Amino acid sequence: MNAPIADRTKAADAASIEGKNVVKTFGGFTAVDDISFAIGKGEFVSLIGPSGCGKSTLMLIAAGLQPLSTGAILVNGARLDRPLTDIGIVFQDHLLLDFRTALDNVLLQAEIRGLPMEPARARAMELFEKLGIAHAADRYPKQLSGGMRQRVSIARALIHDPSMLMMDEPFGALDAITRTQIRHDLELLWMETGKTVLFITHSLEEAIGLSDRVLVMSPSPGRIVDEIKVELPRPRPAHLGDYPSFNIYADRIHALFRQFGVIKY
Numbered sequence: 599m600n601a602p603i604a605d606r607t608k609a610a611d612a613a614s615i616e617g618k619n620v621v622k623t624f625g626g627f628t629a630v631d632d633i634s635f636a637i638g639k640g641e642f643v644s645l646i647g648p649s650g651c652g653k654s655t656l657m658l659i660a661a662g663l664q665p666l667s668t669g670a671i672l673v674n675g676a677r678l679d680r681p682l683t684d685i686g687i688v689f690q691d692h693l694l695l696d697f698r699t700a701l702d703n704v705l706l707q708a709e710i711r712g713l714p715m716e717p718a719r720a721r722a723m724e725l726f727e728k729l730g731i732a733h734a735a736d737r738y739p740k741q742l743s744g745g746m747r748q749r750v751s752i753a754r755a756l757i758h759d760p761s762m763l764m765m766d767e768p769f770g771a772l773d774a775i776t777r778t779q780i781r782h783d784l785e786l787l788w789m790e791t792g793k794t795v796l797f798i799t800h801s802l803e804e805a806i807g808l809s810d811r812v813l814v815m816s817p818s819p820g821r822i823v824d825e826i827k828v829e830l831p832r833p834r835p836a837h838l839g840d841y842p843s844f845n846i847y848a849d850r851i852h853a854l855f856r857q858f859g860v861i862k863y
């Protein structure tokens with residue numbers, strides 16, 4: 599099998615992130631139950647698990663946006679005690695401002711971060727080219743399809759060239775055909791940039807189609823119950839079922855969900 603990460607030279611600039619015995623309680627309720635994980639520089643790791651198992655909570659903790667109850671997050675080996683800034687985040691909801699064009703939405707991120715505007719504009723257009731939306735740079739969010747809006751969100755998350763990307767069900771609201779294409783485009787962008795990615799999804803195709811490793815979570819209280827190293831060549835095809843090993847990985851995840859009663863047939 600070929601190496602999962604295409605451009606290891608870029609990965610040197612990427613961040614590593616580690617969770618050590620992370621616990622998160624809300625009052626008496628345990629949302630995240632003693633989770634440890636390690637994501638290497640330039641690695642693409644997905645979290646998959648049933649609704650409410652604590653995926654978003656874990657991601658927010660890993661980004662320093664939510665305090666943990668006990669445990670620690672280490673970024674490049676240093677304990678995280680504030681929100682990460684060297685990061686891009688993409689949510690299921692695009693969160694674009696209606697009154698700014700696609701390009702200006704991306705440039706807002708550059709403005710907030712105090713980046714020089716001309717290079718930022720050039721980089722935004724370069725990202726738009728790679729994401730296939732250069733022709734729509736001057737359109738407003740309402741004039742874009744759902745897939746195009748998520749592409750703008752990805753460009754916004756990458757405009758400052760962060761060393762890590764976190765994505766919380768970024769394609770969850772898109773139709774199946776758009777999802778397949780945007781998955782492929784994200785994979786190519788990742789192969790080129792070598793960012794460290796933490797990706798949350800409910801989709802086996804997305805988890806297996808994109809990841810170097812898939813971390814499978816139990817129903818609440820969320821724990822990591824399996825780790826699958828995906829050894830499929832990249833870039834991966836639209837129809838993953840062509841690979842017998844895709845079905846083996848998918849069966850393994852289904853079996854776990856069946857064991858937990860998440861899937862009952």
Ligand SMILES: Nc1ncnc2c1ncn2[C@@H]1O[C@H](COP(=O)(O)OP(=O)(O)OP(=O)(O)O)[C@@H](O)[C@H]1O
Binds near residue numbers: 629649650653656
């Ligand atoms: N701020 C909060 N206060 C209280 N409970 C919370 C809070 N945030 C999350 N929870 C609870 O923690 C659990 C995990 O939520 P979380 O959003 O992390 O799950 P998830 O796996 O991302 O779910 P989904 O796949 O449906 O998005 C849920 O039971 C949720 O209700």
